Amino acid sequence: MMISGIFKPVVTRFITPVARLALHIGISPNAVTWVGAVGVTCSALYFYPRGEFFIGSVLVVVFALSDLFDGTMARLSKSGSSRWGGFLDSTIDRITDSAILIGVAIYLIERRDTLSVVVLVTLVTGLLIPYIRAKAESLNISCSGGIAERTERLAISLSTIALHGLGLTYVLAVGMWLLAFLGCITVIQRMVIVKKALA
Numbered sequence: 001m002m003i004s005g006i007f008k009p010v011v012t013r014f015i016t017p018v019a020r021l022a023l024h025i026g027i028s029p030n031a032v033t034w035v036g037a038v039g040v041t042c043s044a045l046y047f048y049p050r051g052e053f054f055i056g057s058v059l060v061v062v063f064a065l066s067d068l069f070d071g072t073m074a075r076l077s078k079s080g081s082s083r084w085g086g087f088l089d090s091t092i093d094r095i096t097d098s099a100i101l102i103g104v105a106i107y108l109i110e111r112r113d114t115l116s117v118v119v120l121v122t123l124v125t126g127l128l129i130p131y132i133r134a135k136a137e138s139l140n141i142s143c144s145g146g147i148a149e150r151t152e153r154l155a156i157s158l159s160t161i162a163l164h165g166l167g168l169t170y171v172l173a174v175g176m177w178l179l180a181f182l183g184c185i186t187v188i189q190r191m192v193i194v195k196k197a198l199a
Contacts, residue, residue, distance in 0.1 A: 032066045
C-alpha cells in the first residue's frame, strides 16, 4: 500500500485529462482493460522466455498503465465502475501477473536454473493472496491486509526483472526470493485475519 499510496495519486492526476479524452471519443474502460491485458501478456510471454528482460519490462510497464487508465475512466464516466468491470479488472490482474512470472519461469526452466522453483512459489502465492481475500469477502470478512499487496509485488518483480536485463543478474535471484518470502508471509497473515474473524 505504501508504493501505491505515494505514486498512484500523482499518476492519476496526470492521466485524468487523457482518460477524459478517451471517454469523449467513445473508448470504454473495459476496452482499455483488454488492450492492456493483451499487451502485458504478449510482451511477457514473448520477450521474457527469450531473455530480453529489459525491453520486455518496458513494454509490460507501458501496457500495465491501462490498469490506472481504466479505473480513472470508470470513475469519470457517468455510469461509474460496473460490477462486471470490477470483476473483469480483477480477473485480468491475475492473468497478467501470472504471465509475467510464467515468462521468467520458462526462461529459467529452459536453462535448468533452480531459481525457477522460487518463481513458481511466487506465482502460487500471488494467486493465493487475492483468492483468500475473495473467499473471506464471501464470508463477509474484510481481508485486505498483509505485508505485500499487489502493487508492491508487481513493483519488485518488474524492477528486478528489468535490472537483470541490464546485466545485474544477481538481482533477479534476490527479487524472486524476496517475493516468495513476502508472498508466503502475506498468505499466512491473511489466513490469520480470517481465522480471528471466524473465532
